Amino acid sequence: MSVEVEVDENDLAEMVEQVWEAYLDPEGVSPLMQTYDENQPSEVHSSVSITGSWSGHIVYSSSRAAAQRAAAAFLAMELEEVSEEDISDTLGELANIVGGNVKAMLPPGAQLSLPQVVLAPESSARYPNTERISGVYGLWEGEPVSISMWQSSTDTKEEGA
Amino acid sequence: MKILIADDSRVMRQIVVRTLRQAGFGDHDLVEAADGQEAFDKTTAEKPDLVISDWNMPGMTGIEVLRQLRAAGNDVKFGFVTSECTPEMKTAAEASGSAFFIVKPFTAERFDEVFAPILG
Numbered sequence: 001m002s003v004e005v006e007v008d009e010n011d012l013a014e015m016v017e018q019v020w021e022a023y024l025d026p027e028g029v030s031p032l033m034q035t036y037d038e039n040q041p042s043e044v045h046s047s048v049s050i051t052g053s054w055s056g057h058i059v060y061s062s063s064r065a066a067a068q069r070a071a072a073a074f075l076a077m078e079l080e081e082v083s084e085e086d087i088s089d090t091l092g093e094l095a096n097i098v099g100g101n102v103k104a105m106l107p108p109g110a111q112l113s114l115p116q117v118v119l120a121p122e123s124s125a126r127y128p129n130t131e132r133i134s135g136v137y138g139l140w141e142g143e144p145v146s147i148s149m150w151q152s153s154t155d156t157k158e159e160g161a
Numbered sequence: 162m163k164i165l166i167a168d169d170s171r172v173m174r175q176i177v178v179r180t181l182r183q184a185g186f187g188d189h190d191l192v193e194a195a196d197g198q199e200a201f202d203k204t205t206a207e208k209p210d211l212v213i214s215d216w217n218m219p220g221m222t223g224i225e226v227l228r229q230l231r232a233a234g235n236d237v238k239f240g241f242v243t244s245e246c247t248p249e250m251k252t253a254a255e256a257s258g259s260a261f262f263i264v265k266p267f268t269a270e271r272f273d274e275v276f277a278p279i280l281g
Contacts, residue, residue, distance in 0.1 A: 085171075096265075
Protein backbone atom coordinates (compact mmCIF):
# COMPACT_ATOMS: atom_id res chain seq x y z
CA MET A 1 0.00 0.00 0.00
CA SER A 2 1.25 3.40 -0.85
CA VAL A 3 1.08 6.04 1.83
CA GLU A 4 -0.44 9.37 1.03
CA VAL A 5 2.11 11.91 2.19
CA GLU A 6 0.43 14.79 3.88
CA VAL A 7 3.50 17.00 4.10
CA ASP A 8 3.59 19.58 1.33
CA GLU A 9 5.64 22.66 0.45
CA ASN A 10 3.58 24.85 2.74
CA ASP A 11 4.19 22.55 5.72
CA LEU A 12 7.91 22.46 4.99
CA ALA A 13 7.96 26.24 4.58
CA GLU A 14 6.24 26.63 7.96
CA MET A 15 8.79 24.36 9.69
CA VAL A 16 11.62 26.27 8.06
CA GLU A 17 10.10 29.56 9.17
CA GLN A 18 9.94 28.29 12.75
CA VAL A 19 13.63 27.30 12.64
CA TRP A 20 14.51 30.77 11.36
CA GLU A 21 12.40 32.47 14.02
CA ALA A 22 13.79 30.37 16.84
CA TYR A 23 17.46 30.10 15.94
CA LEU A 24 18.65 31.63 12.70
CA ASP A 25 16.82 34.94 12.63
CA PRO A 26 15.31 35.59 16.06
CA GLU A 27 15.24 39.34 15.37
CA GLY A 28 13.15 38.75 12.27
CA VAL A 29 15.48 40.76 10.05
CA SER A 30 16.82 38.16 7.59
CA PRO A 31 14.26 35.51 6.71
CA LEU A 32 14.79 32.87 4.02
CA MET A 33 13.56 34.47 0.79
CA GLN A 34 12.02 31.76 -1.37
CA THR A 35 13.30 31.47 -4.94
CA TYR A 36 11.36 28.32 -5.88
CA ASP A 37 14.49 27.23 -7.75
CA GLU A 38 15.01 23.54 -7.00
CA ASN A 39 18.27 23.55 -8.92
CA GLN A 40 20.06 26.19 -6.91
CA PRO A 41 23.64 25.26 -6.05
CA SER A 42 24.90 23.95 -2.72
CA GLU A 43 28.31 23.33 -1.19
CA VAL A 44 27.37 21.34 1.94
CA HIS A 45 24.39 19.23 2.98
CA SER A 46 22.93 17.05 5.70
CA SER A 47 20.13 14.53 5.78
CA VAL A 48 18.03 12.28 7.96
CA SER A 49 16.26 9.16 6.77
CA ILE A 50 12.75 8.18 7.71
CA THR A 51 11.61 4.58 7.45
CA GLY A 52 8.33 2.85 8.27
CA SER A 53 4.94 4.32 7.48
CA TRP A 54 6.74 6.56 4.97
CA SER A 55 10.24 6.01 3.64
CA GLY A 56 12.60 8.63 2.31
CA HIS A 57 15.03 11.39 3.19
CA ILE A 58 14.91 14.97 4.36
CA VAL A 59 17.85 16.94 2.99
CA TYR A 60 19.15 20.35 4.11
CA SER A 61 21.67 21.92 1.79
CA SER A 62 23.27 25.32 1.50
CA SER A 63 26.34 27.24 0.50
CA ARG A 64 29.28 27.05 2.86
CA ALA A 65 28.78 30.71 3.79
CA ALA A 66 25.16 30.05 4.77
CA ALA A 67 26.22 27.02 6.85
CA GLN A 68 28.86 29.13 8.59
CA ARG A 69 26.29 31.82 9.30
CA ALA A 70 23.85 29.19 10.64
CA ALA A 71 26.55 27.81 12.95
CA ALA A 72 27.37 31.30 14.21
CA ALA A 73 23.67 31.88 14.94
CA PHE A 74 23.22 28.47 16.62
CA LEU A 75 26.29 28.89 18.79
CA ALA A 76 26.03 32.66 19.35
CA MET A 77 29.51 33.15 17.92
CA GLU A 78 31.19 35.50 15.51
CA LEU A 79 31.43 34.18 11.93
CA GLU A 80 35.22 33.97 12.06
CA GLU A 81 35.14 31.88 15.23
CA VAL A 82 33.10 29.10 13.60
CA SER A 83 35.02 25.84 13.14
CA GLU A 84 34.50 22.99 10.70
CA GLU A 85 33.03 20.94 13.55
CA ASP A 86 30.58 23.74 14.38
CA ILE A 87 29.37 23.78 10.77
CA SER A 88 29.04 20.03 10.69
CA ASP A 89 27.12 19.82 13.98
CA THR A 90 24.83 22.67 12.98
CA LEU A 91 24.00 21.09 9.62
CA GLY A 92 23.21 17.80 11.35
CA GLU A 93 20.92 19.50 13.83
CA LEU A 94 19.11 21.44 11.09
CA ALA A 95 18.32 18.21 9.23
CA ASN A 96 17.28 16.60 12.52
CA ILE A 97 14.90 19.41 13.45
CA VAL A 98 13.18 19.52 10.07
CA GLY A 99 13.17 15.71 9.83
CA GLY A 100 11.65 15.35 13.28
CA ASN A 101 8.92 17.84 12.44
CA VAL A 102 8.19 16.00 9.18
CA LYS A 103 8.05 12.70 11.03
CA ALA A 104 5.50 14.13 13.44
CA MET A 105 3.16 14.74 10.49
CA LEU A 106 3.45 11.23 9.08
CA PRO A 107 1.22 8.26 9.94
CA PRO A 108 2.28 6.38 13.12
CA GLY A 109 5.13 3.92 12.79
CA ALA A 110 7.85 6.09 11.23
CA GLN A 111 11.44 5.95 12.50
CA LEU A 112 13.90 8.83 12.24
CA SER A 113 17.61 8.15 11.72
CA LEU A 114 20.46 10.10 13.24
CA PRO A 115 21.66 12.85 10.88
CA GLN A 116 24.35 12.42 8.23
CA VAL A 117 26.48 15.41 7.29
CA VAL A 118 28.51 15.77 4.11
CA LEU A 119 30.66 18.82 3.54
CA ALA A 120 30.16 18.53 -0.21
CA PRO A 121 27.40 19.62 -2.59
CA GLU A 122 24.01 17.94 -2.45
CA SER A 123 24.56 16.95 -6.08
CA SER A 124 27.33 14.61 -4.86
CA ALA A 125 24.74 12.62 -2.87
CA ARG A 126 22.75 9.79 -4.34
CA TYR A 127 19.50 8.59 -2.88
CA PRO A 128 18.77 5.46 -4.91
CA ASN A 129 15.19 4.89 -6.08
CA THR A 130 13.91 8.15 -4.71
CA GLU A 131 12.16 11.13 -6.15
CA ARG A 132 11.95 14.63 -4.80
CA ILE A 133 8.36 15.25 -3.76
CA SER A 134 8.62 18.58 -2.02
CA GLY A 135 11.05 21.34 -1.19
CA VAL A 136 11.68 24.86 0.01
CA TYR A 137 14.36 26.74 -1.89
CA GLY A 138 15.55 30.16 -1.01
CA LEU A 139 18.23 32.71 -0.36
CA TRP A 140 19.34 33.68 3.11
CA GLU A 141 21.20 36.96 3.01
CA GLY A 142 21.93 36.17 -0.62
CA GLU A 143 23.19 32.62 0.04
CA PRO A 144 21.36 29.52 -1.22
CA VAL A 145 19.56 27.25 1.28
CA SER A 146 17.32 24.31 0.32
CA ILE A 147 15.25 21.86 2.31
CA SER A 148 13.84 18.98 0.31
CA MET A 149 11.94 15.77 0.84
CA TRP A 150 12.81 12.65 -1.16
CA GLN A 151 10.43 9.69 -1.21
CA SER A 152 11.63 6.14 -1.75
CA SER A 153 10.01 4.90 -4.90
CA THR A 154 8.97 1.49 -3.54
CA ASP A 155 5.72 3.12 -2.43
CA THR A 156 4.95 4.64 -5.81
CA LYS A 157 5.92 1.47 -7.65
CA GLU A 158 3.43 -0.51 -5.64
CA GLU A 159 0.84 2.09 -6.38
CA GLY A 160 1.38 1.65 -10.11
CA ALA A 161 1.53 -2.13 -9.94
CA MET B 162 19.33 23.11 41.52
CA LYS B 163 21.35 20.86 39.29
CA ILE B 164 20.12 20.32 35.71
CA LEU B 165 21.43 17.62 33.37
CA ILE B 166 21.15 18.32 29.62
CA ALA B 167 21.39 15.18 27.48
CA ASP B 168 21.71 15.54 23.71
CA ASP B 169 24.10 13.95 21.24
CA SER B 170 24.24 17.24 19.37
CA ARG B 171 26.77 19.62 20.92
CA VAL B 172 25.16 22.63 19.25
CA MET B 173 21.75 21.66 20.61
CA ARG B 174 23.16 21.31 24.14
CA GLN B 175 24.56 24.82 23.77
CA ILE B 176 21.23 26.12 22.49
CA VAL B 177 19.42 24.51 25.43
CA VAL B 178 21.91 26.08 27.85
CA ARG B 179 21.55 29.47 26.19
CA THR B 180 17.76 29.24 26.16
CA LEU B 181 17.75 28.31 29.86
CA ARG B 182 19.78 31.46 30.50
CA GLN B 183 17.47 33.57 28.34
CA ALA B 184 14.48 32.20 30.23
CA GLY B 185 16.14 33.23 33.49
CA PHE B 186 17.38 29.83 34.68
CA GLY B 187 21.07 30.43 34.07
CA ASP B 188 22.00 30.39 37.74
CA HIS B 189 21.39 26.68 38.13
CA ASP B 190 24.21 24.17 38.03
CA LEU B 191 24.25 22.79 34.47
CA VAL B 192 25.72 19.39 33.59
CA GLU B 193 25.86 17.89 30.09
CA ALA B 194 25.71 14.36 28.68
CA ALA B 195 26.48 13.51 25.02
CA ASP B 196 24.52 10.26 24.70
CA GLY B 197 21.98 8.09 26.47
CA GLN B 198 24.45 5.99 28.42
CA GLU B 199 26.24 9.08 29.71
CA ALA B 200 22.87 10.58 30.63
CA PHE B 201 21.99 7.49 32.65
CA ASP B 202 25.42 7.32 34.31
CA LYS B 203 25.55 11.03 35.18
CA THR B 204 21.98 11.06 36.46
CA THR B 205 22.90 8.22 38.77
CA ALA B 206 26.25 9.65 39.84
CA GLU B 207 25.54 13.38 39.99
CA LYS B 208 21.94 13.23 41.18
CA PRO B 209 20.55 16.21 39.22
CA ASP B 210 17.18 17.66 40.23
CA LEU B 211 16.04 17.80 36.62
CA VAL B 212 16.97 15.97 33.40
CA ILE B 213 16.28 17.62 30.02
CA SER B 214 16.82 14.94 27.40
CA ASP B 215 16.81 14.54 23.64
CA TRP B 216 14.84 11.55 22.36
CA ASN B 217 16.88 10.24 19.45
CA MET B 218 20.42 9.51 20.65
CA PRO B 219 22.93 6.81 19.66
CA GLY B 220 23.24 3.78 21.91
CA MET B 221 20.42 4.42 24.35
CA THR B 222 17.50 6.68 23.39
CA GLY B 223 16.05 9.21 25.81
CA ILE B 224 12.99 7.10 26.56
CA GLU B 225 15.25 4.11 27.32
CA VAL B 226 17.24 6.27 29.72
CA LEU B 227 14.04 7.30 31.48
CA ARG B 228 12.77 3.71 31.69
CA GLN B 229 16.08 2.44 33.06
CA LEU B 230 16.20 5.20 35.64
CA ARG B 231 12.67 4.40 36.81
CA ALA B 232 13.46 0.67 36.81
CA ALA B 233 16.45 1.45 39.04
CA GLY B 234 14.16 3.34 41.42
CA ASN B 235 15.39 6.78 40.36
CA ASP B 236 12.53 9.28 40.53
CA VAL B 237 14.31 12.35 39.11
CA LYS B 238 12.15 14.88 37.28
CA PHE B 239 12.73 14.03 33.62
CA GLY B 240 11.41 15.39 30.33
CA PHE B 241 12.13 15.65 26.64
CA VAL B 242 13.33 18.30 24.23
CA THR B 243 13.05 16.77 20.79
CA SER B 244 12.36 17.57 17.16
CA GLU B 245 10.00 14.60 17.03
CA CYS B 246 6.65 14.78 18.68
CA THR B 247 4.14 12.13 17.70
CA PRO B 248 1.13 11.18 19.83
CA GLU B 249 2.63 7.71 20.44
CA MET B 250 5.90 9.25 21.66
CA LYS B 251 4.06 11.56 24.02
CA THR B 252 2.00 8.66 25.33
CA ALA B 253 5.12 6.53 25.83
CA ALA B 254 6.88 9.42 27.58
CA GLU B 255 3.98 10.09 29.93
CA ALA B 256 3.53 6.40 30.66
CA SER B 257 7.18 6.25 31.71
CA GLY B 258 6.84 9.24 34.00
CA SER B 259 8.03 12.11 31.81
CA ALA B 260 7.20 15.53 33.23
CA PHE B 261 7.26 17.58 30.00
CA PHE B 262 7.67 17.47 26.24
CA ILE B 263 9.26 20.42 24.42
CA VAL B 264 9.42 20.39 20.63
CA LYS B 265 12.35 21.79 18.65
CA PRO B 266 12.50 24.50 17.49
CA PHE B 267 11.66 26.06 20.86
CA THR B 268 11.74 29.56 22.29
CA ALA B 269 12.77 31.02 25.65
CA GLU B 270 9.05 31.66 26.29
CA ARG B 271 8.33 27.95 25.93
CA PHE B 272 11.17 27.13 28.35
CA ASP B 273 9.80 29.64 30.83
CA GLU B 274 6.31 28.16 30.57
CA VAL B 275 7.57 24.62 31.20
CA PHE B 276 10.38 25.23 33.68
CA ALA B 277 9.04 28.07 35.82
CA PRO B 278 6.73 25.72 37.77
CA ILE B 279 9.58 23.20 38.16
CA LEU B 280 12.51 25.50 38.89
CA GLY B 281 10.68 28.34 40.56
